[in-house]
Amino acid sequence: MTKRVILLLTVIALTPMPAALSAGAEGGGPTDNDEQRAEQSDEPTARPPGRRMARGLTDEQEQELLDVLREHQPAHYEQLAQLREADPRRYRLALMSAWRWYQRWKTMPEEVREASTAARNAQITIFRIMRELRGVEDPQAHSRLVRELRTAVREQFAAEQIVREYRLSELEAELERLREELQHRQENASELIEEQVDHHIEAATRPARRRRDRSETDE
Numbered sequence: 636m637t638k639r640v641i642l643l644l645t646v647i648a649l650t651p652m653p654a655a656l657s658a659g660a661e662g663g664g665p666t667d668n669d670e671q672r673a674e675q676s677d678e679p680t681a682r683p684p685g686r687r688m689a690r691g692l693t694d695e696q697e698q699e700l701l702d703v704l705r706e707h708q709p710a711h712y713e714q715l716a717q718l719r720e721a722d723p724r725r726y727r728l729a730l731m732s733a734w735r736w737y738q739r740w741k742t743m744p745e746e747v748r749e750a751s752t753a754a755r756n757a758q759i760t761i762f763r764i765m766r767e768l769r770g771v772e773d774p775q776a777h778s779r780l781v782r783e784l785r786t787a788v789r790e791q792f793a794a795e796q797i798v799r800e801y802r803l804s805e806l807e808a809e810l811e812r813l814r815e816e817l818q819h820r821q822e823n824a825s826e827l828i829e830e831q832v833d834h835h836i837e838a839a840t841r842p843a844r845r846r847r848d849r850s851e852t853d854e
Contacts, residue, residue: 692730692734697730700730700733701715703741704733707752708755708756708759710759710760711733711756711759714729714759715730715733736751736755739751740752743801744801746797747797747798750794750798751794751798753790753794754791754794754795754798757788757790757791760783761787761788761791764780764783764784764787767780768780768781768784
């Protein structure tokens with residue numbers, strides 16, 4: 636059973652996702668509407684101190700995230716800036732998604748952080764080219780966009796390989812920890828079982844003791 640669970644975890648971690656879903660998993664890739672809004676984006680407006688612009692994030696956390704995006708992912712930052720003015724609800728959702736990506740990103744080694752950033756930036760470029768391809772009629776312009784698309788996809792693929800290799804190393808380390816934990820439990824089964832029995836007895840009797848203590852106090 637344990638081997639089956641380990642195999643399932645490994646398959647899930649390494650199974651590639653479609654481009655749009657992969658972008659979302661990394662922090663919410665842009666939609667076509669987001670891309671259009673980004674072209675008209677302005678600097679985010681100032682906020683009154685203490686105001687919570689994003690559900691679940693403090694103002695300090697929101698600003699920290701925006702500062703990182705402004706430096707490392709300017710296109711994504713511009714999209715969020717425009718989205719905040721156009722659709723606050725979608726902005727909150729996109730910001731929370733970006734925050735989850737950021738929490739993973741800042742714990743990565745420098746090389747992996749750069750690769751993760753490159754993959755997201757390439758995804759934004761891919762969305763832009765896809766939008767332009769819909770309306771192009773000139774064969775030469777179409778060929779140029781296809782070349783740009785191929786370059787962006789190649790860059791995204793190479794960057795994702797680095798990120799996936801890092802994730803695999805993390806998974807392998809976690810699997811090793813679980814094996815050691817399983818071995819420890821097996822070697823100390825009797826002691827651990829008795830500890831659990833004592834814990835359950837204490838938990839079961841504690842409320843009764845409290846009730847007796849209160850009754851004695853009332854008397």
